[in-house]
Amino acid sequence: SHGWGYGPGNGPDTWGEDFPIANGPRQSPINIVPKDAKYDSTLKPLKIKYDPSNAKGILNNGHSFQVDYVDDSDSSTLTGGPISGTYRLKQFHFHWGASDDRGSEHTINGIKFPCELHLVHWNTKYPSFGDAASQPDGLAVLGVFLKIGAANPRLQKVLDALDAINTKVRTNLPLRSMQSNLYILETNKGSGLTRSNNGLLLSLLLFYPLLLDICRESRPPFLTLTQRLFFLVLWIIGTYDGSLTTPPLLESVTWIVLREPISVSPAQMAKFRSLLFSGDGDAPRCMVDNYRPCQALKGRQVRASFK
Ligand SMILES: NS(=O)(=O)c1ccc(C(=O)NCc2ccccc2F)cc1
Ligand SMILES: [Zn+2]
Secondary structure, X not given: OOOOOOOOOOOHHHHHHHOHHHHOOOOOOOEEOHHHOEEXXXXXXXXXXXXXXXXXXXXXXXXOEEEEEOOOXXXXXXXXXXXXXXXXXXXXXXXXXXXXXXXXXXXXXXEOOOEEEEEEEEEOOOOOHHHHOOOOOOEEEEEEEEEEOOOOHXXXXXXXXXXXXXXXXXXXXXXXXXXXXXXXXXXXXXXOOOOOOHHHHHHHHHHHHHHOOOOOOOOOOOOOHHHHHOOOOOOEEEEEEEOOOOOOXXXXXXXXXEOOOEEEOHHHHHHHOOOEOOEOOOOOOEOOOOOOOOOOOOOOOOEEOOO
């Protein structure tokens, strides 16, 4: 039988046949309406710690491409925000459209972004990702929107590796040339950094890509004093209890969607779209529109970390 996918015969509308949870009470993605999100002052600062040496391999799994991480230690973790305990980074991947008017899974006031990055973490109170994936508090996925703008040099390193995984491959390719440099960044919420200090916040956002510096060949430059002084504030536009957005659609994800998008250039989007759903030897099918449409909220509360 043909597996699930995003085509006419096996797309999101057919997933409920093999995965009845597709119509469950906490499915993802959703449309986020900021004015309906509840400001939650108890949300702690999000602490993101990513370690350069953990990037393991890059893989085209026939639905997206993902960069897998070694997750046998707490060297790349997510804590704070709405979650309690420590969640380990397992992999990150993307969803994108055939054109810039669509591609993201979550939407904001119905607006679609051309691409959405998912950083997938699992709760270390469980022995493995597979165990955590079936628990209501097992996973936490950080969702970051990409918007069309200047080319993102950090993203480019990942995209350069795509030539080697143009078609669905089974094994992880070594990422020798893609040692990632991700920084230990404390975020803080209330230290006088209000929305009014736009200047400071704006300059902070210049450092923002550091967080998502998903790979850089050179040795990480030592953070300058000013960088140390900068606390990165990550505004959460919506956090809610949801699910995996692809089969098995397990309802085990605490979603944390960030407000600030990162940039991607049209040429870089073309690179995403050069990937194939198909495997070697199959008729080539461009990997585009690999996003699930928004699902019903079913009474869920969406919380935000800012007014
Ligand atoms: N788009 S997303 O919501 O961020 C998402 C994240 C991870 C998966 C995944 O790991 N699937 C395989 C899988 C699922 C359950 C158990 C083991 C697995 F390998 C699927 C979707
Ligand atoms: Zn995803």
